[in-house]
């Protein structure tokens with residue numbers, strides 16, 4: 201048996217989700233005529249207290265659309281140095297929006313209002329115009345860390361005062377909502393635009409939504425078409441998302457508990473050099489290179505049927521998700537407990 205902790209994107213649609221997809225009424229969504237897509241967009245917009253939403257093929261597309269509609273060429277986007285929008289979207293900020301980026305050194309991916317304030321450029325022709333702040337919650341590279349909502353509120357107030365827009369990359373926002381017990385509308389109230397993914401912890405095969413004001417989402421639909429993201433009978437995918445929202449949100453708490461169990465096992469292992477605090481479904485750690493290299497550890501775990509992903513120099517990531525059950529967790533914890541790497545390599 202292989203137990204795959206590489207990502208929460210690896211989940212298979214459940215039989216009940218596939219059934220919901222098969223039964224979905226559909227239409228041409230570029231014409232605005234897919235009833236299932238329309239229902240999903242309305243449902244998620246309402247959940248977050250935003251006026252409108254647009255269904256997109258990926259979280260990357262949602263983020264890139266948000267950046268495009270929030271900036272002009274020559275503007276600058278402020279984000280953490282490890283933000284997905286900067287690190288993992290193929291240079292899209294430059295390619296899609298002709299904007300530059302100001303990278304900040306956050307605390308496990310999280311920025312403070314003071315950091316953002318210090319990064320806003322003065323009104324001077326030499327400088328790009330600071331136009332948009334992008335936050336990420338949970339922060340992937342921060343090991344699934346969650347923002348304190350008060351910290352976001354302070355950044356929101358700063359952005360209002362200085363005339364910047366605020367976007368949330370909420371690929372795993374439902375994990376943060378479940379972990380912190382925050383109402384989705386609290387997030388909706390603090391951001392101009394938010395992206396949420398249905399294809400991570402929620403277990404849908406495809407799909408993300410961008411949320412915002414009616415005017416922003418109207419413009420976002422235009423950019424989605426430009427980016428090639430206008431889909432036709434997309435209700436088949438939206439049905440999976442609606443099913444996921446109805447059945448797979450509360451259970452994220454189980455993923456978080458299993459991630460904590462992995463973290464506990466790693467905390468006790470003598471060969472672990474560093475372990476980030478486990479807040480949600482992501483566990484990031486670094487083996488002590490004096491005992492075992494990350495390459496050797498990945499190979500050893502793979503031999504034992506445990507797949508993990510490499511996550512920057514020396515770091516590894518394990519992610520719990522819908523397709524990891526307690527039996528798999530026990531097996532993984534056992535492998536981590538038993539592993540020992542005596543002597544120098």
Ligand SMILES: *Cc1c(COP(=O)(O)O)cnc(C)c1O
Pocket residue numbers: 257258259260261263284285336338339340369371372397399400408
């Ligand atoms: C996965 C992810 C996205 C979007 O990824 P897609 O694969 O394009 O859906 C965006 N931000 C973060 C933090 C992510 O982890």
